[in-house]
Amino acid sequence: MSADRLPDTDLTRHRRLREQGSLDRADLEAILDAGFVCHLGVVVEGRPLVVPTVYGRDGRQLYLHGSVASRSLAGGAPVCVTVTHVDGLVLARSVFEHGVNYRSAMIHGTARKVTDPEEKLAGLRLLTEHSAPGQWTYARRPDRKELAATTLLALSLEEASVKIRTGAPEDGEGPDAELGLWAGVLPLTSVWGAPVTDPALPPNHPVPEHVARRGGTRHG
Amino acid sequence: MSADRLPDTDLTRHRRLREQGSLDRADLEAILDAGFVCHLGVVVEGRPLVVPTVYGRDGRQLYLHGSVASRSLAGGAPVCVTVTHVDGLVLARSVFEHGVNYRSAMIHGTARKVTDPEEKLAGLRLLTEHSAPGQWTYARRPDRKELAATTLLALSLEEASVKIRTGAPEDGEGPDAELGLWAGVLPLTSVWGAPVTDPALPPNHPVPEHVARRGGTRHG
Numbered sequence: 317m318s319a320d321r322l323p324d325t326d327l328t329r330h331r332r333l334r335e336q337g338s339l340d341r342a343d344l345e346a347i348l349d350a351g352f353v354c355h356l357g358v359v360v361e362g363r364p365l366v367v368p369t370v371y372g373r374d375g376r377q378l379y380l381h382g383s384v385a386s387r388s389l390a391g392g393a394p395v396c397v398t399v400t401h402v403d404g405l406v407l408a409r410s411v412f413e414h415g416v417n418y419r420s421a422m423i424h425g426t427a428r429k430v431t432d433p434e435e436k437l438a439g440l441r442l443l444t445e446h447s448a449p450g451q452w453t454y455a456r457r458p459d460r461k462e463l464a465a466t467t468l469l470a471l472s473l474e475e476a477s478v479k480i481r482t483g484a485p486e487d488g489e490g491p492d493a494e495l496g497l498w499a500g501v502l503p504l505t506s507v508w509g510a511p512v513t514d515p516a517l518p519p520n521h522p523v524p525e526h527v528a529r530r531g532g533t534r535h536g
Numbered sequence: 537m538s539a540d541r542l543p544d545t546d547l548t549r550h551r552r553l554r555e556q557g558s559l560d561r562a563d564l565e566a567i568l569d570a571g572f573v574c575h576l577g578v579v580v581e582g583r584p585l586v587v588p589t590v591y592g593r594d595g596r597q598l599y600l601h602g603s604v605a606s607r608s609l610a611g612g613a614p615v616c617v618t619v620t621h622v623d624g625l626v627l628a629r630s631v632f633e634h635g636v637n638y639r640s641a642m643i644h645g646t647a648r649k650v651t652d653p654e655e656k657l658a659g660l661r662l663l664t665e666h667s668a669p670g671q672w673t674y675a676r677r678p679d680r681k682e683l684a685a686t687t688l689l690a691l692s693l694e695e696a697s698v699k700i701r702t703g704a705p706e707d708g709e710g711p712d713a714e715l716g717l718w719a720g721v722l723p724l725t726s727v728w729g730a731p732v733t734d735p736a737l738p739p740n741h742p743v744p745e746h747v748a749r750r751g752g753t754r755h756g
Contacts, residue, residue, distance in 0.1 A: 353622050353636065355575040357584035364577035364584050366618040368640050398586040402573050404729075407747060411664050411675045412682040416573065420588050444631050448722075455631050456712055462632040488736025492676055498744050499734040502668075504755055509624070509723035516708025517719065524718050527627060535724055 335415075335481035343478045347421040348373055350401055350536050352447035356380060357396040358427075371397070372439070372446030373473065378423060379430070379439040382467025397423045397471060401536045404503040408485035409492040415481065417501060423476040430468040433460075439468045450526030506536040555635075555701035563698045567619055567641040568593055570756050572667035576600060577616040578647075591617070592659070592666030593693065598643060599650070599659040602687025617643045617691060621756045624723040628705035629712035635701065637721060643696045650688040653680075659688045670746030726756040 338344075348371070357366045370381045378397060403417040430436045437458070444452045458466065485499045510531040511523045558564075568591075577586045590601045598617060619641045626635040650656045657678070664672045678686065705719045730751040731743050 352625075353620065353638070355577075355586050355618055355620070357575075357577040357586035357616075359579050359582065359584050362579065363614040363644070364579050364586075364616040366575050366577035366584075366586055366616045366642065368618065368620040368622075368638065370636060394583040396577075396584040396586045398575055398588065400573065400575070400588040402588075404732075405572075405668055407668055407671060407675070407731075409676060410678070410682070411660065411672065412678050412686070414664060414668060414671065414675070416590060416667075418573070418588065422586065424583070440631065444634060447636075448625055448627055448634060451627060451634065452631065455627070455634070455717060456629060456715060458630070458632050462630070466632070484732075484734040484736065488734050493736065495676060497675065498741055498747065499737065500743075500747075501732045501734075502747060502750060503729035503732060504726060505729055506724060506726050509725055511627075512624075512704075512721045512723060514704040514708050514719040514721075516704065516713065521718055523720075527718065527720075527722060530722060 334483045334486065335479070338478040338480060340478070343419075343480065344421050344473070344476050345373075347399055347401065347419045347478060348378070349446075350419070351399050354378075354380070354397050354399045357398070358393060370443060370447055371399075372441075372443035374442055376473060378471045378473055379443050380427070380469040380471065381443060382429070382469050392426045392428060395425060395427045395469075395471060401506075402504050403482070403536075404501045406481075406485050406501055407499055409487045409495050409497045409499045413485050413487045413492075415485075417481050417483070417503075419478075419480045421476060421478050423471060423473060425471045425475055427469040427471050430470050433463060435470075436463055436466070436468050439470065440466065443468070450524070454524055454526065505534060508533050508535055554703045554706065555699070558698040558700060560698070563639075563700065564641050564693070564696050565593075567621065567639045567698060568598070569666075570621055570639070571619050574598075574600070574617045574619045577618070578613060590663060590667055591619075592661075592663035594662055596693060598691045598693055599663050600647070600689040600691065601663060602649070602689050612646045612648060615645060615647045615689075615691060621726075622724050623702070623756075624721045626701075626705050626721055627719055629707045629715050629717045629719050633705050633707045633712075635705075637701050637703070637723075639698075639700045641696060641698050643691060643693060645691045645695055647689040647691050650690050653683060655690075656683055656686070656688050659690065660686065663688070670744070674744055674746065725754060728753050728755055 400420040406415040623637040
């Protein structure tokens with residue numbers, strides 16, 4: 317081992333490079349923008365509840381579609397919102413070094429129920445355009461009654477943390493490298509399929525361009 | 537509207553058919569078996585914490601790889617584990633009816649740290665084979681030191697709930713159908729890519745059959 321290299325211990329330079337936290341806001345925003353379903357954690361009578369829901373964002377806040385969980389958030393309860401993209405399986409030489417390549421963002425804060433109709437409409441627009449770009453303009457927007465029937469939560473993006481793991485297994489330079497086993501990554505990719513027209517419509521009903529062009533593209 | 541049909545109200549028969557809870561254990565097991573990353577919710581000092589982690593299972597228990605969260609679980613704290621597969625975007629005629637096709641399982645219980653070395657080894661085997669079938673036999677298994685350094689949690693599968701939404705948007709028969717807009721589903725699929733060999737190995741190192749055959753197959 318040459319003197320200008322850090323020693324290869326349990327917490328090597330590689331490990332730190334391959335799985336690390338990030339304090340970069342751009343990483344947070346990229347992870348949020350790559351998905352549209354988060355896991356919202358709340359505490360109900362002392363017990364955790366984790367529900368999937370859809371979200372959108374602007375530069376300061378996350379907007380979440382309220383569901384079962386929102387019933388318990390009336391008083392501005394603490395929440396944790398986690399968005400995770402799984403990018404692949406890390407298949408190492410030892411079971412111990414197996415892992416997952418992923419990008420994950422965790423946001424902590426106090427969820428606020430959005431009640432102002434103008435903010436609610438703006439938040440729903442962000443949420444809709446985040447998951448289904450183009451649909452806010454194309455589809456019929458919420459009327460007053462629908463707006464009232466929708467629960468929208470807002471959460472500041474201030475307190476957030478990011479963890480990312482990329483790259484090969486960690487044991488390519490340790491004693492296990494001598495085993496002669498194959499090691500590497502099995503990548504996992506999420507892909508939009510071709511749009512499936514509602515059977516209530518004639519099958520030849522034209523698919524709008526903003527929907528059609530997503531088919532076959534990568535998601536996540 | 538004919539007399540033998542239920543009225544098309546806000547909570548129609550269709551809605552109930554397209555998004556519903558399931559009490560079928562087979563649905564729970566199918567959702568768990570279709571994935572390998574869950575979101576584990578715990579309560580830390582009164583606040584929720586939601587972390588992604590890997591899992592495996594047998595017929596009675598879920599085994600989870602312990603992480604940050606496990607530090608707060610020493611005393612057998614309540615947890616909520618949620619596994620979600622996103623199958624597509626539901627693009628309706630109205631923004632209000634937009635949604636997500638998904639399969640989600642939620643397991644409630646008290647996590648137990650596995651300390652018995654035999655159970656720990658068996659649990660790690662389940663967890664490894666669940667995400668990376670074939671690797672328990674192929675890779676070097678944990679030695680005593682590695683086993684001690686691994687935190688494994690067990691959670692009973694007894695208290696679980698399942699929610700599944702499939703199919704077209706809900707507004708194909710209501711007044712919004714008259715708008716003449718396209719509606720349907722944009723499917724989302726997760727696919728394993730071709731294995732990427734660790735750069736520490738010669739690029740022509742043969743990929744074992746149990747890894748190679750997953751490339752190109754559907755996940756989720």
